[in-house]
Amino acid sequence: MQNYKVFTKEMKKDYTIIAPTMLPIHFGIIKEVLRQYGYKLDFYEGTTEQMLKEGLKSVHNDLCYPAIIVIGQLMAALKSGEFDPDKTALMITQTGGGCRASNYIHLLRKALKKSGYEQVPVISVNASGLERHPGFKLTPALLGKCLIAMWYGDLIMWVSNQCKPYELNKGDTQKVSDHWVSYLADISSTPKFLQIKRQYKAILRDFEAIPKHHVEKIKVGIVGEIYVKYSPLGNNHLEDFLIREGAEVVMAGVGDFMMYCLSNREIDARLYGRCGIGVLTCKLGYHYLHHAQRKMIKCIKRFSHFKAPTDFEKVKKLASDFMGLGVKMGEGWLLTAEMLELVESGVQNVICTQPFGCLPNHIVGKGMMRKIKEIYPESNIVAIDYDPSSAKVNQENRIKLMLANGMQNIHLKNA
Ligand code: SF4
Structure with missing residues (x-):
């Protein structure tokens, strides 16, 4: 018996899902990927001061800073009047690890109750089976697309950082980045690596073409x-x-963090003598991500003058x-x-x-x-x-x- 408000299949049709912001490029692509699967994902932008003020009203000030700001952002969105609380759900990740990142969701629900938004469901995005919401399913196809979006995001962020400080015309790098975020939002349903490689090449070419100062x-x-x-x-x-x-x-890039999380399962298995399907899945997931990273590194080295990330x-x-x-x-x-x-x-x-x-x-x-x-x-x-x-x-x-x-x-x- 769940003691939380579940996001149902019916809600999926007309609810807006608000998520916290973090990586502007990656989340811009993922937002559109989720739209293709029928989820109306949205973000609420504002200032740090605004989110902190709201966060401190909602959670105790001895909580870690990200918890205060993330919960503050979601609460500020609900209170902004831009979203109908009866047709809005919130989304937050649960890492399943030992630190507080697994527990933001409970703090958020407490804050919702305190502010009179008990009807708002909170969707947990987790890979550990911590909570289930019938209206939101991270299917293998959706997960695959999100992972591809992540690699595209990593590549754009990586090369954009090598262009922005040197651009001759202020704003050129941002324009190229924005173009690719909206273009990649339409990722095909079964992307093959050749296709991805072609896109990588085109991204690198566009960023290389930005006129730059040659200064140290x-x-x-x-x-x-x-x-x-x-x-x-x-x-x-x-x-x-x-x-x-x-x-x-x-x-x-965030790909490193994903590989870190997956390889930890394998390391734990080695240290504590664990085995099982979960360990095997993480092992395979790690090798898939590592393979994808190596392909990306190879493309950067082969098709551009940009410095590549480390393996x-x-x-x-x-x-x-x-x-x-x-x-x-x-x-x-x-x-x-x-x-x-x-x-x-x-x-x-x-x-x-x-x-x-x-x-x-x-x-x-x-x-x-x-x-x-x-x-x-x-x-x-x-x-x-x-x-x-x-x-x-x-x-x-x-x-x-x-x-x-x-x-x-x-x-x-x-x-
Ligand atoms: S790592 Fe854990 S304790 Fe540290 S800020 Fe993130 S959630 Fe909080």
């Missing part, structure tokens, strides 16, 4: 908890700020030299691995985004910085805290100091 810019890597790392709402538009300050952003197996290996791969709360070993990968690949300046209340990522983020600096003294890593009371200007001043150190290191190297 300071490269800054962004790592951290997945929400504050990617969400402009969560990190106070960090990417835009870095570009304004004359930097090139380097940020691994995930290498990223994993970097972490295993530093810590046990059983460390998997939050971003676990992946966070440390991403810092190491950046430094090893020549991106010495790294911002580690740390949300308030996130113990797991403080351990594998801030907690590993000293060790990394001991081994790579040339690295210039700074942890930036994101919490409801931290002023944007303080965050930006710390980043400016890190950039100044980075510039000094470049001058010393070139002297």
Whole structure:
């Protein structure tokens, strides 16, 4: 017997589903993929301050920062008057892991009850069978399309970051990115790799064609908890700020996070002697994703001058030299691995985004910085805290100091 409001098949016909925002490019494509399957997905945009204000009214302020902002965004959407609460459902992910990301849904339902929106169903998107909603089914076909959308999103984000700081005409990169997001929304139902390869090639060609300045810019890597790392709402538009300050952003795609989650099942199986169909499925899923990543890397190297991402197996290996791969709360070993990968690949300046209340990522983020600096003294890593009371200007001043150190290191190297 469920103790939550279920999203039924009947609701699917005329309900709008609101989801939190995070990766603008990826979610733009996924929104249209879901529309093809009859789901009216929508997002509610607004300012960080607005979402925080609403979030703090709805959940306790000792919760981790992403929980406050995500719940705040969904509550603000309902209260905005733009959506009919009797014809609206909310959507949120449940990771099924040990940290709070599995429990946002319960906090959200509590907040809905408190504000008199008990009739609003909350759809859980999870791969662990935590909740079932007959009106929303993540079928293999839909999942496949979402995964392809994710790779397209990763590629566009990756090359767009290598174009934006150098574009001759401001806004050119955004135009190419927007064009591809709306074009790819119409992904064919059974995409073959040749088709995807053709699209990759066309994407790379369009981004290469953007007229650019040939100047050297300071490269800054962004790592951290997945929400504050990617969400402009969560990190106070960090990417835009870095570009304004004359930097090139380097940020691994969400495909790495998916591979991290899947390989953890295999690592757990090895550590604790588990086996079964779930482990086998994750193993196959991992190999499928890793194969897809290698294909994408090959395309970037073959058809463009852009720098390609690092093979995930290498990223994993970097972490295993530093810590046990059983460390998997939050971003676990992946966070440390991403810092190491950046430094090893020549991106010495790294911002580690740390949300308030996130113990797991403080351990594998801030907690590993000293060790990394001991081994790579040339690295210039700074942890930036994101919490409801931290002023944007303080965050930006710390980043400016890190950039100044980075510039000094470049001058010393070139002297
Ligand atoms: S990883 Fe950290 S910020 Fe994210 S849900 Fe878990 S505790 Fe919260």
